[in-house]
Amino acid sequence: MTTPEQLQLPLPELNEIAPDQVINYAIHTYWGVENPQRFGELMEEAKGLVGAGYFLGDNLFTWLRNNSALEDLPFRKAWQENAQNPADEAIVWRRYILACAAYHCVHIPGDFVECGVYVGTGIKTVMDYLGGQAFPKTFWGYDTYDYNPVEGHAFAGQQEGFYEKVQARFEDYPQVRLIKGFLPDSFEDNEPEQVAYLHIDLNNVEGEVAVLERLFDRVSPGGIIILDDYEWAGVYRPQKQAEDQWFDRRKYRIFPLPTGQGIILKR
Ligand SMILES: C[S@@+](CC[C@H](N)C(=O)[O-])C[C@H]1O[C@@H](n2cnc3c(N)ncnc32)[C@H](O)[C@@H]1O
Structure with a gap:
């Protein structure tokens, strides 16, 4: 079988992650909300009631998650440099x-x-x-x-x-x-x-x-x-x-x- 090295694929390297820490993420951009200001205030309050590893945005609110997207540094760079x-x-x-x-x-x-x-x-x-x-x-x-x-x-x-x-x-x-x-x-x-x-x-x-x-x-x-x-x-x-x-x-x-x-x- 051909290995990725033989194919010479430019694959990103997996970086180390902190064993005892997770990243939180929140952006008040969501769709289909009638009163975004009130909703934002409530979500800010809700964030304070949950454990670390929360994600808020794009109509998602999750917590106690690894937020892998933000842990993967090559991805994070590609995403941030391209976001418009x-x-x-x-x-x-x-x-x-x-x-x-x-x-x-x-x-x-x-x-x-x-x-x-x-x-x-x-x-x-x-x-x-x-x-x-x-x-x-x-x-x-x-x-x-x-x-x-x-x-x-x-x-x-x-x-x-x-x-x-x-x-x-x-x-x-x-x-x-x-x-x-x-x-x-x-x-x-x-x-x-x-x-x-x-x-x-x-x-x-x-x-x-x-x-x-x-x-x-x-x-x-x-x-x-x-x-x-x-x-x-x-x-x-x-x-x-x-x-x-x-x-x-x-x-x-x-x-x-x-x-x-x-x-x-x-x-
Ligand atoms: C949501 S945007 C795409 C966003 C993009 N995939 C991204 O990830 O950033 C949808 C696009 O589909 C195009 N589109 C919709 N129907 C189409 C069709 N029948 N033929 C060609 N383009 C179409 C629109 O012009 C629009 O730019």
């Missing part, structure tokens, strides 16, 4: 799920793919965790970039010229292929033959199911699919409904994560 706004700071646990999936998938045959890129922070955090410019895989990033086709979901900066700005962010990463266009049409002539890592984050059911139809069979055994919105309710609930059915027909169950993501381990 308070939402990126809040979703650190979600980002670490991506980073750990990516650590697994660099060992698996196939390319890396993200459908729904926005400004590219998900891609760049993962790549910087796994070697930065030495990242050993082709990474495809699909998005309409200059506009958001999901009604009511436009993000800051999505206007003419946005695609070029995202491209500029990756100018030192020749392994990144940013494909501009509406999915699934933009797969035409621009799609990976084999996939190791597939992150789907389109915020709409039609787009996500279309991506699964197109790419699922190309995901290698041992590859990982991450659905960013799967375990979120509210406007995202139709995604769970459709994706559960889609995977049930193929005899898969999606792992629902407390972060709001869903994970599928390809056989």
Whole structure:
């Protein structure tokens, strides 16, 4: 069997952690709260009532946890250097799920793919965790970039010229292929033959199911699919409904994560 050393993968080193101390984390960025000020005050009070190792943010409040994302120093560096706004700071646990999936998938045959890129922070955090410019895989990033086709979901900066700005962010990463266009049409002539890592984050059911139809069979055994919105309710609930059915027909169950993501381990 080929060892990681023989493959010369640029894997981050595991650092020492303090045996008797854990990291606390709190950021008041969450979604679906009617009165954020009152909620924030209550959460501040609640924090004082729990043991060390609390995490607050991104609609999570946990305690007595290791907060592994923050203990992993190479990850922490990649995340902090790439965070662009308070939402990126809040979703650190979600980002670490991506980073750990990516650590697994660099060992698996196939390319890396993200459908729904926005400004590219998900891609760049993962790549910087796994070697930065030495990242050993082709990474495809699909998005309409200059506009958001999901009604009511436009993000800051999505206007003419946005695609070029995202491209500029990756100018030192020749392994990144940013494909501009509406999915699934933009797969035409621009799609990976084999996939190791597939992150789907389109915020709409039609787009996500279309991506699964197109790419699922190309995901290698041992590859990982991450659905960013799967375990979120509210406007995202139709995604769970459709994706559960889609995977049930193929005899898969999606792992629902407390972060709001869903994970599928390809056989
Ligand atoms: C939540 S953002 C992606 C965030 C990114 N994955 C990250 O981790 O930072 C969702 C993106 O999906 C894109 N999108 C939604 N539906 C699409 C479709 N059918 N084709 C291409 N892009 C789409 C939007 O333009 C938007 O930029």
